[in-house]
Amino acid sequence: MRMSRTIHVVDDDDLARDVIASLxxxxxxxxxxxxxxxxxxxxxxxxxxxxGVVLLDLNMPGLSGNEALRAFDHRRFPAIIVSGQGQITSAVEALKRGAIDFIEKPFTLEKLLGPLKIAFDLLDRNLAEERQSDRERDRLETLSEREVEILALLVNGLTNREVAEKLGLSVRTVESHRARIMLKLDVSSFAEAIRLAVLAGIETPG
Incomplete structure (x- = not known):
């Protein structure tokens, strides 16, 4: 395991929660x-x-494990179900809702290591992509509102002429905006500008 790993143990049973957390x-x-x-x-x-990785019980009073799976961000909190025997149907449902794996209680640490590695590897990738998207959004924030609008339309597949007609501009004005977009984003091709916009999740106007 690398440093700075977090595991969240979610279980209403005091003894089970303490045992898993200690493990x-x-x-x-x-x-x-x-x-x-x-x-x-x-x-x-x-x-x-x-x-971090969530070790999640299924049968809990109030919100169940399966109900909880609907509510949290799996990209930042990948979940492994740890629950009692005889809950295969519920476990299958949990896997369909995005859980990484299902482990029956009681279990050894060795049994948990494989699923934990998978979950932490997934979390690492997700957080790296999130940081990359943040960097791309920071670059896009240098654009004016009009430039973002034009870029979004181009991301949506419109040509320069179609963008000009939609916004009531001349084609030459759109081309000028494209050139400034490339300059501000410090890219060598407009295809790279499109890639940055897609990675940053730029919204396409309706």
């Missing part, structure tokens, strides 16, 4: 947070809890 706390470089309900974990996740 994963033996992993080097891992910080463990324990939650006695899905509701409390979801509140913490919305309030800025550290991204």
């Amino acid at each position: 994963v706390a033996t992993l080097p470089g891992v910080a463990v947070s324990a939650w006695d309900s899905a509701e409390r974990f979801l509140t913490a996740a919305r309030d800025g809890a550290a991204p």
